[in-house]
Amino acid sequence: MLAPQRHALILAQLDKETTVSIRALTQKIGVSRETIRKDIDYLAQTAKLQQVRGGATRIRTQEVPMASRSQINAEGKARIARAIAARIPTGASVYLDNGSSTRALAHALAGHSGLRVFTNDLEVASIIAPACENLVMVGGRIDTEEMATFGSEALAQVTQHHVDVSVISAGGLSARALLTDFSDEGMRLRAQMSLCGQTRYVIADHEKFGVVGQFSLTIPADGLCFVFDQDPPDELHSALHTQKIQYIVADIV
């Protein structure tokens, strides 16, 4: 039995089973523990599967589902939200992207009045509706996991909007890749949304520090400001400094 054959068998098994144990594979393939272990080592190296104690699982390619994500670091998100809300004047026009951070901001903006808000997030729209004089929903295909619109139709609309302040959230923020996202579509839409604004905020709570998504989001540094809930790691601080990107850390009030 040649190595590539064994690799194929292991991956085939993972197609059916979500997890496989080394024990079961030695049985099935008829080679020793150590051989299987090395196969798994190799396949994990080449990102074909994820190694776990006693075996392997399919690689987790998906982001954490929305329902769970809103829970993560709620306090930090709320703090960031308050900081940004304080910087948005009454009656301003604002662009809000989708995500749990932005929803926190929508809650924080509830006290404002006369806002003119644009968003692609259905929940943001529901939350912020009472505070709005004018509220515009970006249309397009709805990602039912996120409950927000994406796609070319959405993108086309965003290009036609212009606002005082745009706020987008980061999928990941690292010294290596700076701002990144986990979907191509989301990245493009966010980039465009950010461009709509005169003043442009990017939200990133500390859970995002060091996270690298698959898609880089590059937006001009001019008029741009990151908002964090904690001081960024030194590495990230330097990277931002080099790029001449300013940031603020939301106070713990």
Place this chain on the structure above:
Amino acid sequence: MLAPQRHALILAQLDKETTVSIRALTQKIGVSRETIRKDIDYLAQTAKLQQVRGGATRIRTQEVPMASRSQINAEGKARIARAIAARIPTGASVYLDNGSSTRALAHALAGHSGLRVFTNDLEVASIIAPACENLVMVGGRIDTEEMATFGSEALAQVTQHHVDVSVISAGGLSARALLTDFSDEGMRLRAQMSLCGQTRYVIADHEKFGVVGQFSLTIPADGLCFVFDQDPPDELHSALHTQKIQYIVADIV
């Protein structure tokens, strides 16, 4: 049994049960109390579930609490909804306009699967999301009273859509003026939505009989079908007959 398998089993159980006890899980999975406890610790750390004394619960997922107005003639609307839902095949593409009747239909369609739905109503979108393979939101200015999009931006998008079935609701339906609406914008959008469909339903519960809105909604009779919850008054029946518009009355099942 590898850790990821146990994790999957625990989460799968939570999909069915809202809460699980450590006791039950040790039984079901066949490992010790302490192992389950550590699995739950881990899953709670990664925000996949919420740890509670003696077990775990689903993470609190905040529903989109949209202020739904008191349902006038909810029973009739539900009956109409069921009648139309029964006529929409699995996997069909459907246009739904905004309003309480359409929301009732969205609920009735929850049992379907693989639908492709277009709508301008945020609540309809929230309700029907789980049943959809594909869900498209019409963008545009949101009427915060209705929580639905309107305006020229919305209208422009609707002209680009085509579906198997379109369902719009009537503002008023009378022998004198036939189909009418109370807003110019709504009327225009609804007319365009109706045109999108191969088969075209118009919902009108008996509360709408004899009501005359300020704006006439004229759509071709071809492929058109009104759906009522009660037999229309003779006068209306004649008017529809003259216009060669067919209608059905939803059964009281």
Place this chain on the structure above:
DNA sequence: CATTATTTTGCAAAACTTTGCAAATTATTT
């Protein structure tokens, strides 16, 4: 046939699981 690469085997260290017990919490009874 010698050399090189791969696989198997054995063993100690590390990681994980089970088990038992005392402290803390919650529910029930008096």
Place this chain on the structure above:
DNA sequence: AAATAATTTGCAAAGTTTTGCAAAATAATG
């Protein structure tokens, strides 16, 4: 409201399984 009973938690020792490594065995190559 206090006392009692039942359950759950946190922790540590004992028991298993898995890992990492290196030597021995086997297979492949020129």
